[in-house]
Amino acid sequence: MSTDSQLKELALHDITVRFGGLTALDNVSLRVAPGRIVGVIGPNGAGKTTLFNVICGFVQPTSGSLTLDGSPWRPRPHHLNRLGIARTLQGVGQFAGMTVLDNVMVGARHRHAESEALAALDRCGVARYAGAYPGALPYAIRKRIELARALVAKPRILMLDEPAGGLDADEIAWLGALIKETGTTVLLVEHHMDLVMSVCDEILVLDFGKPIAIGSPAEISANPKVTEAYLGAAA
Numbered sequence: 001m002s003t004d005s006q007l008k009e010l011a012l013h014d015i016t017v018r019f020g021g022l023t024a025l026d027n028v029s030l031r032v033a034p035g036r037i038v039g040v041i042g043p044n045g046a047g048k049t050t051l052f053n054v055i056c057g058f059v060q061p062t063s064g065s066l067t068l069d070g071s072p073w074r075p076r077p078h079h080l081n082r083l084g085i086a087r088t089l090q091g092v093g094q095f096a097g098m099t100v101l102d103n104v105m106v107g108a109r110h111r112h113a114e115s116e117a118l119a120a121l122d123r124c125g126v127a128r129y130a131g132a133y134p135g136a137l138p139y140a141i142r143k144r145i146e147l148a149r150a151l152v153a154k155p156r157i158l159m160l161d162e163p164a165g166g167l168d169a170d171e172i173a174w175l176g177a178l179i180k181e182t183g184t185t186v187l188l189v190e191h192h193m194d195l196v197m198s199v200c201d202e203i204l205v206l207d208f209g210k211p212i213a214i215g216s217p218a219e220i221s222a223n224p225k226v227t228e229a230y231l232g233a234a235a
């Protein structure tokens with residue numbers, strides 16, 4: 001685990017989110033310690049994206065609170081980059097009218113944006129596409145560009161929203177290795193269980209907004225409540 005004093009500890013305390021009569025998150029608490037890779041899993045509609053949206057300030061909790069490094073924190077989307085928090089989107093949300101390089105530079109925080117963007121693209125194995133336009137590229141390449149856009153600012157907390165969606169086994173293996181070697185705090189929402197189990201230190205399981213389990217991959221795999229939630233969802 002990293003001891004970098006710049007890393008941030010993020011914590012959610014008893015977060016509840018209601019959309020009208022629907023409770024999307026029901027008293028969810030989570031501590032994301034610096035350098036840890038924390039997964040959030042659960043069947044469709046469990047509240048995973050809502051939890052990400054609360055951390056990013058897109059959704060205001062109905063009750064509960066957040067802290068960053070122990071201090072009360074009210075997230076705002078336009079402050080995230082400055083705080084060192086980067087998020088990938090479920091899709092590949094890139095600007096079609098901008099080159100790949102310009103898209104990645106949007107995520108940069110420093111003066112040397114171009115060289116940092118090229119380095120991030122290189123790290124993700126897609127530097128050769130820097131001058132291309134994203135719309136013309138295959139989906140797996142665009143997912144890598146989305147990762148480069150998040151990594152370019154050297155985030156302290158990297159939030160990955162279904163990064164394996166639409167990728168094949170080789171791409172997922174590559175992604176797993178990249179996540180492990182980032183050395184940063186990672187919050188991962190993902191349906192691909194092999195990826196989650198292989199990269200995460202800790203996993204939170206949600207079901208209909210309720211936290212039903214939290215623990216190591218081995219503890220989560222052996223938890224009957226988790227199996228039940230997934231079997232129920234498949235039935």
Ligand SMILES: Nc1ncnc2c1ncn2[C@@H]1O[C@H](COP(=O)(O)OP(=O)(O)OP(=O)(O)O)[C@@H](O)[C@H]1O
Pocket residue numbers: 019022023024042043044045046047048049050051
């Ligand atoms: N803005 C919103 N207004 C109303 N209901 C919403 C809103 N956002 C999410 N929901 C509902 O909240 C619940 C949780 O949704 P959420 O997208 O967080 O689940 P999820 O676990 O990310 O699902 P998936 O795995 O399908 O992406 C769902 O029932 C969803 O329909």
